[in-house]
Amino acid sequence: MNSLERVMSAVSGKPSDRRAVLLTLSLYGAKLTGCPLYEFYNDASKYADGQLAVKEIFGTDVLLTPFVLTSIAEAFGSEVKYFSQSPPNMVKPAALSFADFMKIDMSAVAEHPRIGYLHEAAEKIAAARGKDTAVAAVFLSPVDLAPLAMGIEAWLETILFDEAGAKKIIEAMNEFFIKTVNGFFERGAHLAALPAAFCNPMIVTKRIVNEIALPSMKEAFAQLKGPVVIHHVGAPMLEFIDSLNELPNVIGFVVDQTDGLGKSRDKIGASKVLLGNIDGPTLNKRTPEQIRARCMSILNGCRADPHFILASSGADIAFSTPAENIRAIVEAAEEFGEGI
Amino acid sequence: MIDEIRKQLLNMILTADRANADKLLEDFGEKHGYNNAVIQILDPVLEQIGLFWESNQGVSLAQAYVAAKISDDFMSKIAAGNDPAAETAGKKGVVVLGNIEDDFHLLGRKMVAIFLRSAGWDVRDLGNDVLAEEFVNKAVETGARFIGVSAMMYSTAINIKKVREELDRRGLSGKIKLVAGGAVFRLRPELLSEVGGDATAANAIIASGVFDGLLKEMNETEAPHE
Incomplete structure (x- = not known):
């Protein structure tokens, strides 16, 4: 059984030789190939080489397009800063208000070289490994795109105090989102992995969630040409995960390490794919033995769950994580075997 | 009466009604003094929201942001108006x-x-x-x-x-x-x-x-x- 078959087994709830493993090793590819991060996040070939090295060395079942959301920010005209050991950060948004935002040419954003970089990376990874390994396109939910153009504060200011303006922005973002995410599918991605924060009632009010965020996500997701997995973005999602369950094309969720797989499963029902429960950012603080024991415990707990994928939650696995720690996860899945 | 005004302000903050929250504080400040508006109304309401937020009782980042904006609006007015309440600014260190x-x-x-x-x-x-x-x-x-x-x-x-x-x-x-x-x-x-x-x-x-x-x-x- 190859990786793609393993992932598809989890989607369809069929038995597989072992549990599929998805680890957020986007950044880590640069460590494996020794590529400086500016080049890595700007040259699609170099990024793809990193993912191929991830596959070669760790044998994970899902490869990722660049997890570099600042690439989208750059397409809007925002300024970003690059680092030597972690993904870039947005330093200055392109727009500071609704009026500023309306000056952005969204058709130019969709055609921007930074979006081209993301698409090209997807195409190269899919061309090299798409027949035997799942390729997940990392983007953002449509309601989470605006902060990359305006910063969180200006977006909150707009969504709270200028609802008509917020709706215009979301409308523009939806169009951009649909075109870009479908572009990933056209280039061979098997699924879209979408971090979503602005549909979280811990972030925005319940009224905004129900009257703005969810309707716009529903409309946008319905027009996608492939399946979606929603990612928790570093915050617990148990309290609202069920509100996302019925969105079109959503096949699964990467939950927070604190959410609990059993409780999450209860909320999302029996047929959706559930991904977790390894804390990715702190893998560098554990020993391979601890990680292996943790994975065995998770795998045992999910023994009867045919739609479970062993995955890391949180942000990218850090540069400083020893390769043995990562290898321990796949080895645990291999040792555990069939599971169901 | 104070409790009712606090309730109104709390509700305005939680529903992001910034304009009316600003007006409520302004009206109270004019009648009873700006210092009293801070001590009797704004601070207790903020404390309550903070506790709600801390204990996961349905307060979002957006609502806390509204609370910050309303506090900022009011404190800016106090500072601009040379009200005696402004004299306490920065006194803690x-x-x-x-x-x-x-x-x-x-x-x-x-x-x-x-x-x-x-x-x-x-x-x-x-x-x-x-x-x-x-x-x-x-x-x-x-x-x-x-x-x-x-x-x-x-x-x-x-x-x-x-x-x-x-x-x-x-x-x-x-x-x-x-x-x-x-x-x-x-x-x-x-x-x-x-x-x-x-x-x-x-x-x-x-x-x-x-x-x-x-x-x-x-x-x-x-x-x-x-």
Whole structure:
């Protein structure tokens, strides 16, 4: 059984030789190939080489397009800063208000070289490994795109105090989102992995969630040409995960390490794919033995769950994580075997 | 009557009704004094929202942001009008505030600055991407007894450890308290000791209470024994 078959087994709830493993090793590819991060996040070939090295060395079942959301920010005209050991950060948004935002040419954003970089990376990874390994396109939910153009504060200011303006922005973002995410599918991605924060009632009010965020996500997701997995973005999602369950094309969720797989499963029902429960950012603080024991415990707990994928939650696995720690996860899945 | 007005303000903040919240405080301030508006209305409501937020009782970041904007609106009016209430501004002492090296998530820091200023602290906001040495230099220069460092993500939060190391290196630990904050500290409670922080606040609204508590503790420690 190859990786793609393993992932598809989890989607369809069929038995597989072992549990599929998805680890957020986007950044880590640069460590494996020794590529400086500016080049890595700007040259699609170099990024793809990193993912191929991830596959070669760790044998994970899902490869990722660049997890570099600042690439989208750059397409809007925002300024970003690059680092030597972690993904870039947005330093200055392109727009500071609704009026500023309306000056952005969204058709130019969709055609921007930074979006081209993301698409090209997807195409190269899919061309090299798409027949035997799942390729997940990392983007953002449509309601989470605006902060990359305006910063969180200006977006909150707009969504709270200028609802008509917020709706215009979301409308523009939806169009951009649909075109870009479908572009990933056209280039061979098997699924879209979408971090979503602005549909979280811990972030925005319940009224905004129900009257703005969810309707716009529903409309946008319905027009996608492939399946979606929603990612928790570093915050617990148990309290609202069920509100996302019925969105079109959503096949699964990467939950927070604190959410609990059993409780999450209860909320999302029996047929959706559930991904977790390894804390990715702190893998560098554990020993391979601890990680292996943790994975065995998770795998045992999910023994009867045919739609479970062993995955890391949180942000990218850090540069400083020893390769043995990562290898321990796949080895645990291999040792555990069939599971169901 | 006071309870009813507080309830109204709470509801206005939770429903993001900024204009009416501003008006309510303004009206109360005109009738009963701006200082009373802060002490009797604004502070208790903020405290309640902070507690709701801390205990996961349905307060979102957006609602806390509305609370910050309303506080800022009102305190700005007080400052501009030379009201006696403005005289308490900054009286508690200096807090040096900033986002740690490599961190650019400014919203939480800006909200903390608003609530600290509203509570009578003199905030020196150094902005984003601040080096450990710059925090400590500014604290020494201004005589601050507190450094507040913000970070949103785990990967940047660990840089706060450098502030502790800088304080240790200069023999200032204990004399200058290090308060670390940001969403990641709420999600990962063990992180505070990892970076060597003296305290953290579960959210921006209750941050002033944390600084007040540390100040009281320091004053009690320093007070001569009878």
